[in-house]
Amino acid sequence: MAKNIIQFQKGLSLPKFLEKYGTEEQCYSALFHLRWPDGFVCPECGNKTYCEIKSRKAYQCHRCHQQTSLTSGTIFAATKVPLTKWFLAIYLLTQRKTSVSALQLKRGIGVSYNTAWKMKHKLMQVMLEREKGKKLSGRIEIDDAYIGGERPGKPGRGAAHKAPFIAVAETEGEEHRPQRMQLRTVSGFRSAEIERYAKTSLEVGSIVV
Ligand SMILES: [Zn+2]
Structure with a gap:
């Protein structure tokens, strides 16, 4: 999961982006499919049946009753920043050719400078990790x-x-x-x-x- 990150198609316009990922629901759904492409799997016992605890955005395994939050083990874990802002940050950081400063990010997504700085560094780290695993071609x-x-x-x-x-x-x-x-x-x-x-x-x- 660490190397996986939400990826947007190249050249996705901002209105199109907001149409697809403008609400928390949409972002949660996208993250769910990224994390469990074939449906939920309990990280504790591997069982696939669960019930959803909506208030906590968590999933409880039917077999072992372990609760797993959607964001646990991802860079979005233990953050108070809504997923919509994370997604927008990823969009801004990946769709532009030139680099985006923490200050631009702060203005772009509406968080404090400190939060923007931390988000940027977390995301850059993940993107760097992903790049390392990529094969060269041509x-x-x-x-x-x-x-x-x-x-x-x-x-x-x-x-x-x-x-x-x-x-x-x-x-x-x-x-x-x-x-x-x-x-x-x-x-x-x-x-x-x-x-x-x-x-x-x-x-x-x-x-x-
Ligand atoms: Zn389980």
């Missing part, structure tokens, strides 16, 4: 290098006490401008090792240069 450049070790070490590959790593860049356009980068430590530069990296971190169909 035209990829891979370079190998070593880090650390004694100097002057043995030159070239296999130098003692040095950690091998690869620097990987996803590039764009005719000038091959780097868009996103990954640095990964590897146990060596044998092709099997590089292949293992590619399988886990690159999209199928990427062109490796």
Whole structure:
């Protein structure tokens, strides 16, 4: 759940956004479907039948009677800020190309500066985590290098006490401008090792240069 965050389609206009996520009900429903895409599952015992405790926005398991709040275990937990404001904050932070300051966020969603600052940092953290897990795709450049070790070490590959790593860049356009980068430590530069990296971190169909 931590890496999952409500995502809005690119280019969603503000009126359309408000139409879809303008009320607490709508936001709760969206969060429910994000958290339990196949229906509620009790985190305690895995049972799927429950009753809803509307006043507390919680769900009580029919089998073990554990109560689970919709926001527990999410970044929205233990917050007094309504979900509509969280959603609007996510909308503002993700739909603009330029970065949004805490002050702009405060004005945009109508909370105190302190609250806006905290919300922004929580959301940025989650977005960063998500980005880390994303695979690179398209035209990829891979370079190998070593880090650390004694100097002057043995030159070239296999130098003692040095950690091998690869620097990987996803590039764009005719000038091959780097868009996103990954640095990964590897146990060596044998092709099997590089292949293992590619399988886990690159999209199928990427062109490796
Ligand atoms: Zn249960």
